Amino acid sequence: MATSSEIIAKTVQLGANNYHSREVVIEHALGAKVYDPEGRAYYDMLSAYSALNFGHLHPEIVAAAMEQLQKVTLTSRAFHNAVLGDFYEQLCDLTGKAMILPMNTGAEAVETALKTARRWGVEVKGVANEQQEIIVCANNFHGRTIAIISFSTDPSARINYGPYTPGFKIIPYGDAAALEQAVTDRTVGFLVEPIQGEAGIIVPPEGYLRQVREICTRNNILMIADEVQTGFARTGRMFACQYEQISPDILVMGKALGGGIMPVSAIAADAEVLGVYTPGTHGSTFGGNPLACAVAIKAMEILVRDDYPQMAAEKGAYFMERLRQIKNPHIKEIRGKGLLIGMEFDHPAEEYLDKMMAHGVLAKDTHECTIRFAPPLTISYAELDDACDRITQALQE
16 A cells, blocks of 8 residues: 555645645544554544534444445436435425425535525515525635635635626625615525534624524525534534524535435425426436435434434533633634534644644644534544543643
8 A cells, every 4th residue: 555645645746736635644434533544543523524423434324325335326316216205204304394405515505505595586586587686694605616606705715716606795794784784675595604614613693593584584585504514413403503493494404414425415495495496497417316315314314313413512512621621822712512613723723733633633724723623423522532632732732
């Protein structure tokens, strides 16, 4: 087997330079740990940006994938497959919505939500086509398609990708009054993250989502919650919107829905919203494929059976308390919900990432000065303690 250095050199030479990857190679993994080709072990504190809520290679999810691999993996939506209906039923039960539209990646699910809102705006609300407006928040991250980066406020996501898609209005995050002021007769939707992940684990003021829900209802606007990163128990609730006991009109899901095995995404909504689609008006060759459905069905079963939301809430509270005991004068704030935690420093966090990696802990910075801690929800308390000891050593050196 090639060494880590040889693998990194080949990747850098042959691949487009669109990621600033940490200088580590993951050769195999299990649970909350990953291993490089030289056999060194690391705690995974990123979980593939919350796609690995179940940990690496959860045995039941792997078994479900293997079983489906021996039956059929792809049919396209030109034909029905034997597991799609069960996938729909289980995800409807989990979200409390009447209908599902499956896709593959989180960005595709967000694009689907945007298309849905625009079409609903014309066919249900009565806004003239090409006049629809969707309100979004500053410092958002919803993916990297042309439409999505058109309303990004991150220069690195936008630079040199014009002309940009029109029809979006940007307001400050966490400011319900700004939403109220931005609404017009042409507004068809408001797209929001319940917690802004890439912005640095930004938790909005208490009551914000309830105010958003009320404004959207009163103005006949679709509330679109992007729970691609926060969904499926990551924050200590099945979906982060549940902290304020509200239900969005469109729920956008991805990442953990695939159980760490497959890219699986979807939007959930009621029939008044998803009923605007007719054959040919939207689609995906791989969306709802049998392998993805089998994996997602097993993942959802485990989420409910093993009470992952409670698991994340309890472990998150424990982990955050351990992190707050670390003595480092440059730590400004530790914030988050469940096992989605941000540690913000008063200067760039790069040096701490290097020290943590040397102590066997892998994490990634976001917005330069914040380290995101998001281990698999299945991490044991013994592993959390060990990881916290290593993080403490690294940050107090």
